[in-house]
Amino acid sequence: MSTRLSLDPAYLLDAIPAADLERAMARAREARETLLRRDGAGGEFLGWMDLPRDAPAERERILTAAQRIADSSDVLVVVGIGGSYLGARAVIDACAPQLAGNGLRVVYAGHHLSGRYLSGLLSSLSDARVSVNVISKSGTTTEPALAFRVIKTWMEARYGRAGAAQRITATTDRARGALRELAGTEGYETFVIPDDVGGRFSVLTPVGLLPIAAAGIDISALLDGADLERERALVADAADNPALHYAAIRQALRESGKAVEILASFHPELQQVCEWWKQLYGESEGKNGIGLFPASVCDTTDLHSLGQFIQDGSRNLFETFLTVAGEDMDTDVPVMDGDADGLNYLAGRNFSWINAQALHATALAHREGGTPNMTITIPALDAHSVGQLLYFFEAAVAFSGYAQGVNPFDQPGVEAYKRNMFALLGKPGFEDAAAALRAKDAQR
Amino acid sequence: MSTRLSLDPAYLLDAIPAADLERAMARAREARETLLRRDGAGGEFLGWMDLPRDAPAERERILTAAQRIADSSDVLVVVGIGGSYLGARAVIDACAPQLAGNGLRVVYAGHHLSGRYLSGLLSSLSDARVSVNVISKSGTTTEPALAFRVIKTWMEARYGRAGAAQRITATTDRARGALRELAGTEGYETFVIPDDVGGRFSVLTPVGLLPIAAAGIDISALLDGADLERERALVADAADNPALHYAAIRQALRESGKAVEILASFHPELQQVCEWWKQLYGESEGKNGIGLFPASVCDTTDLHSLGQFIQDGSRNLFETFLTVAGEDMDTDVPVMDGDADGLNYLAGRNFSWINAQALHATALAHREGGTPNMTITIPALDAHSVGQLLYFFEAAVAFSGYAQGVNPFDQPGVEAYKRNMFALLGKPGFEDAAAALRAKDAQR
Numbered sequence: 001m002s003t004r005l006s007l008d009p010a011y012l013l014d015a016i017p018a019a020d021l022e023r024a025m026a027r028a029r030e031a032r033e034t035l036l037r038r039d040g041a042g043g044e045f046l047g048w049m050d051l052p053r054d055a056p057a058e059r060e061r062i063l064t065a066a067q068r069i070a071d072s073s074d075v076l077v078v079v080g081i082g083g084s085y086l087g088a089r090a091v092i093d094a095c096a097p098q099l100a101g102n103g104l105r106v107v108y109a110g111h112h113l114s115g116r117y118l119s120g121l122l123s124s125l126s127d128a129r130v131s132v133n134v135i136s137k138s139g140t141t142t143e144p145a146l147a148f149r150v151i152k153t154w155m156e157a158r159y160g161r162a163g164a165a166q167r168i169t170a171t172t173d174r175a176r177g178a179l180r181e182l183a184g185t186e187g188y189e190t191f192v193i194p195d196d197v198g199g200r201f202s203v204l205t206p207v208g209l210l211p212i213a214a215a216g217i218d219i220s221a222l223l224d225g226a227d228l229e230r231e232r233a234l235v236a237d238a239a240d241n242p243a244l245h246y247a248a249i250r251q252a253l254r255e256s257g258k259a260v261e262i263l264a265s266f267h268p269e270l271q272q273v274c275e276w277w278k279q280l281y282g283e284s285e286g287k288n289g290i291g292l293f294p295a296s297v298c299d300t301t302d303l304h305s306l307g308q309f310i311q312d313g314s315r316n317l318f319e320t321f322l323t324v325a326g327e328d329m330d331t332d333v334p335v336m337d338g339d340a341d342g343l344n345y346l347a348g349r350n351f352s353w354i355n356a357q358a359l360h361a362t363a364l365a366h367r368e369g370g371t372p373n374m375t376i377t378i379p380a381l382d383a384h385s386v387g388q389l390l391y392f393f394e395a396a397v398a399f400s401g402y403a404q405g406v407n408p409f410d411q412p413g414v415e416a417y418k419r420n421m422f423a424l425l426g427k428p429g430f431e432d433a434a435a436a437l438r439a440k441d442a443q444r
Numbered sequence: 445m446s447t448r449l450s451l452d453p454a455y456l457l458d459a460i461p462a463a464d465l466e467r468a469m470a471r472a473r474e475a476r477e478t479l480l481r482r483d484g485a486g487g488e489f490l491g492w493m494d495l496p497r498d499a500p501a502e503r504e505r506i507l508t509a510a511q512r513i514a515d516s517s518d519v520l521v522v523v524g525i526g527g528s529y530l531g532a533r534a535v536i537d538a539c540a541p542q543l544a545g546n547g548l549r550v551v552y553a554g555h556h557l558s559g560r561y562l563s564g565l566l567s568s569l570s571d572a573r574v575s576v577n578v579i580s581k582s583g584t585t586t587e588p589a590l591a592f593r594v595i596k597t598w599m600e601a602r603y604g605r606a607g608a609a610q611r612i613t614a615t616t617d618r619a620r621g622a623l624r625e626l627a628g629t630e631g632y633e634t635f636v637i638p639d640d641v642g643g644r645f646s647v648l649t650p651v652g653l654l655p656i657a658a659a660g661i662d663i664s665a666l667l668d669g670a671d672l673e674r675e676r677a678l679v680a681d682a683a684d685n686p687a688l689h690y691a692a693i694r695q696a697l698r699e700s701g702k703a704v705e706i707l708a709s710f711h712p713e714l715q716q717v718c719e720w721w722k723q724l725y726g727e728s729e730g731k732n733g734i735g736l737f738p739a740s741v742c743d744t745t746d747l748h749s750l751g752q753f754i755q756d757g758s759r760n761l762f763e764t765f766l767t768v769a770g771e772d773m774d775t776d777v778p779v780m781d782g783d784a785d786g787l788n789y790l791a792g793r794n795f796s797w798i799n800a801q802a803l804h805a806t807a808l809a810h811r812e813g814g815t816p817n818m819t820i821t822i823p824a825l826d827a828h829s830v831g832q833l834l835y836f837f838e839a840a841v842a843f844s845g846y847a848q849g850v851n852p853f854d855q856p857g858v859e860a861y862k863r864n865m866f867a868l869l870g871k872p873g874f875e876d877a878a879a880a881l882r883a884k885d886a887q888r
Contacts, residue, residue: 112744
């Protein structure tokens, strides 16, 4: 069985004329050259490229802190939003048995403004030993900062101020910002978010690595997997380079008029990888009035939901399946006396074989219905495979974004709602903006 | 405070010329006439229209069974896929405190083909008292039928065959099918899926009502809420009818070139309502090569993920916000000595007020960025409000589908992957289809 991620474009290629694909491939190669020269737009945010080889000393410190958290806690509360938690959650859900119930449990807070969720979460932790990892570059992002205020108060009421400080770890800017300052005052252990890595590319920094390691996942294997894919993505010829190939295919499809890419996982463990992917692709490419809208489904679940649309609705979609090679250590289909459901023909088969047939069947059906598709296969649901997948998607979006003619490393549109929100919340300094909003609303 | 669902189109209307909206309204009204005459396409599947007023005797039997399940069980495993579980899950997540940890816990199986999930789920139940509700019209749908084989075997090993039979309830066809037959043989209590209600419209039949009631949610309030909205949706003039208005607006936007509708919830409890909505709208309208692609986000979470795209990416989107009036019984923002994060200006505010400002800020920002939007507000996160919301969406998709010129009650495209899958799985009777698939693959 292969130990490498692969990309199978078999149900796709006749949707793209060969000349168009060739042109898209050439542009993807040029985009890679730009990336490697580090002189394209957003060139100050290319730290992610080398993370798999970065900072072995820091890695040791992460492992030590993770072990301390795991030894002293039943639950780790990760406080962060967007790139500050999506990567960790993706890897943890993919690699840690979700329902096994042993080991440290990682839960999330500060990723929205639901007070009901937050108070419910804290109530549910009354019998657990709790540690907290608060993750924010600035320390002033509204959602995690507000949640952290509540959680800090709760931790201090429970463990005392000094006891809480030993159970709180801050991942933040190297030198500046509110959280850096607070950590200094309170005496929290800190980890650094590098200046040259954007939030959505930060999973292989301490942002992701600390909670992932605390959850008991092998971060060395994760980084090794990423490094393996790094070598291929940044170096290999197009024909042997899935990341370059993926970038070219999606740009060719975009130019042919496709508006939506659906990442369709066939394993529930990969659902949060799809959420991470949506941020990575949506923020990197959705700008200047263009970009493929990134959507996701979890199959076969959503074949009974969005399947009808993908088969037969608007023909402005394409699909990227995400699956895992080999077979799980899972349940076989038992025999049923009398064969009431007519499924004895599958008795003795295991579920992952059946799932693989369902994927093949779906790829073919959707292609025939007019939704071209390709399939990404990773070797296993383990840290090494997921590391490959993360780097694959990161490299591909850099190639694809440059090929599309945008800066894949900024996110100027994220600020618009924040400015309005600060005005409506009455934040000092936003008085004029507040007056302007009130005037607009009066004209509605 | 209002006790009724409302629709606010304030950040939308200038995106649609008045004449276009008027035309769309006229078509929506005609669509409603067709629906009320019951002579349009799919007229044999209109049972959902009257469900809020249906079958009080059966309601009593549901309540009795639900009470028995709740008294005898810690966990209810709902086995179903698509319309057989999405409605129950939506209502349970919206109305039952997710993290409280008291009362019956409802978990789901048979909604995909992951053997790892299934075996992990059963392992996690070793210390719990378990009941099962298997939901399938035919009893032969692959995913739930396979999962039920495994779960039935597990239940019988644990409780004996007779003991298991007392803990398994089947919701299925009135007279025919594999599950009806099996239930007869085994002695399971059964509930009926009416012939004139399609899967995605079945939440107010026993399909949804039994698990919802078992979870401790007031199904009379749910049905009363639905009935209240029924009166308005089927009767009221356009100006006072949010369902008609919503149908007309989305068709006008579709005709203006919008390709994707994003349902954006501002409450994590409503995420599964969005999943239910995606099936309802995707299956009802995504056919004949047309339809709005239904996507969802959970805010403010996804403002830090897809927010960039919605603000500034391809301008082929519109957005429907989903929120809850009033304030939760939730946490206030505590004061922080020294104000390290600069958020003391919010001290004493509660989270739901801040969340409401974030929604207002976002609606305005996205509108200015070129993503028109409207807001659906329900009075509270309770059964009566959610009942209103379910009927609102069901009625609106019927109006909208007819106005779009499709049969909103069929789903012909769902079968395509199944035929391929049966062939690949070696199902008896699909030998020719299997040979044809092999030939196609050989040509790849």
